[in-house]
Amino acid sequence: MELLDIYLKENNTNMNQLHIVSGIPATTVRNLNKKTFNKWTMEQLDAVAQVVNKPKTIVLQELELISKTVIMEETLGKYNLENRRYIGNKNRLLSWIRPLVREHTMGKSFFDVFAGTGVVTKEFLNDYDNFIINDFLYSNQIVYQAFFEFSNFDKRKLLKIKEKFQQLNVDEIDSNYFSNNYGNKFFSENDAKIIGEIRERMDKMKTLTNKERSILITSLLYSTDKIANTVGHYEAYRKKNNLEDRFEFDLINPIEANGKSIKIHRQDSNELVRHIKSDIAFIDPPYNSRQYSRFYHVLECLVKWNKPKLDGVAMKPPVENMSEYSRSTAPKVFDDLIINLDVKYIVVTYNNTYNSKSKSSRNKITHNEILSSLNKRGNTKVFEMPFQYFNAGKSDLKEHKEYLFITEVKK
Numbered sequence: 001m002e003l004l005d006i007y008l009k010e011n012n013t014n015m016n017q018l019h020i021v022s023g024i025p026a027t028t029v030r031n032l033n034k035k036t037f038n039k040w041t042m043e044q045l046d047a048v049a050q051v052v053n054k055p056k057t058i059v060l061q062e063l064e065l066i067s068k069t070v071i072m073e074e075t076l077g078k079y080n081l082e083n084r085r086y087i088g089n090k091n092r093l094l095s096w097i098r099p100l101v102r103e104h105t106m107g108k109s110f111f112d113v114f115a116g117t118g119v120v121t122k123e124f125l126n127d128y129d130n131f132i133i134n135d136f137l138y139s140n141q142i143v144y145q146a147f148f149e150f151s152n153f154d155k156r157k158l159l160k161i162k163e164k165f166q167q168l169n170v171d172e173i174d175s176n177y178f179s180n181n182y183g184n185k186f187f188s189e190n191d192a193k194i195i196g197e198i199r200e201r202m203d204k205m206k207t208l209t210n211k212e213r214s215i216l217i218t219s220l221l222y223s224t225d226k227i228a229n230t231v232g233h234y235e236a237y238r239k240k241n242n243l244e245d246r247f248e249f250d251l252i253n254p255i256e257a258n259g260k261s262i263k264i265h266r267q268d269s270n271e272l273v274r275h276i277k278s279d280i281a282f283i284d285p286p287y288n289s290r291q292y293s294r295f296y297h298v299l300e301c302l303v304k305w306n307k308p309k310l311d312g313v314a315m316k317p318p319v320e321n322m323s324e325y326s327r328s329t330a331p332k333v334f335d336d337l338i339i340n341l342d343v344k345y346i347v348v349t350y351n352n353t354y355n356s357k358s359k360s361s362r363n364k365i366t367h368n369e370i371l372s373s374l375n376k377r378g379n380t381k382v383f384e385m386p387f388q389y390f391n392a393g394k395s396d397l398k399e400h401k402e403y404l405f406i407t408e409v410k411k
Helices: 003-010 015-022 026-032 042-052 056-072 091-104 119-123 138-147 155-166 177-182 189-204 210-226 269-275 297-304 330-339 367-375
Strands: 109-112 130-134 261-265 280-283 345-351 378-386 401-409
Touching: 003 015, 003 042, 003 056, 015 026, 015 042, 042 056, 091 119, 091 345, 091 378, 091 401, 109 119, 138 210, 138 261, 138 297, 155 210, 177 189, 189 210, 210 297, 269 330, 330 367, 345 367, 367 378, 367 401
Parallel strands: 109 130, 109 280, 130 261, 280 345
Antiparallel strands: 345 401, 378 401
């Protein structure tokens, strides 16, 4: 929407009414809509003032304010989908993965079964028409809704809310659930107060659409994760005294996925695959004993905002959403998943940490077990590349490799 159109709508009129009242030709009005207001003639400015029934000086001030906002709207905020710390994130591997998938598969639909951050779906967005994206974390589901869901939202409303949140004075904020539990641990006391206050205010905003609410909560999630006193997850926090105040609320940049069908799920993958049909399934399950619902419990609490009682040094909520892929039953669960996929191609990513010195890093499924399951469905091609594995300094994984399996399913 251009400057003139925005301004007229805010004043309960439109370009056709401007044409009728002022006598300015309709084509001239349409062209005027494409120009910045400093290029309008005095006659045109007078006509706008007449149709909105305001003094010309007021019209100029209001147009200047909107003009600044329109420029800001080119990018809503500073956070893109990939600007997130997340274990197993495939962002750095996608330049290797995507060409192989495009070369060895065909189809129009893409099923991101364990979507995690959502970066895989984003990478393939221009390659397919239909997407199914799934993860069992609440914090990931709302990220998908904020970035991918096609629904209108008011950018100027969100920018005004952002400005209000950035102007919050911590001295005027009471302690809250977030600061009482996470202050001076994962965040400074002041930062935790502001985060909790913003989350409380979001719940009280009754005029937000579902898309706008998703964008705001996801923006808070990204802004919070950016300054967390951790090594990238919330299993523990760094033991520090006098944590610095570093929090600043900023917005995400939703992805324009017009013309794409994107269905979002938060379900157990093994149950979901029994009800989904797609051309390509992308499989990147958790392979070791680290439970993602426990690693990202702070973000889960921030999104759900049900304020559970927290326990332990890391202030964790009651156990939920525990993955069978992080237990000894993982090979059987993986096999069940593969058997029940209704797709033409299966793409699986895997890294060789099975013999890691760190027990929590060891894969619960071996390379051969994955290959065995895939070969039951069809011909499988295997690709590999060296890759630097994420670890917190305890594991020295030499000759670490990433593998990509692509199976063409037998008819």
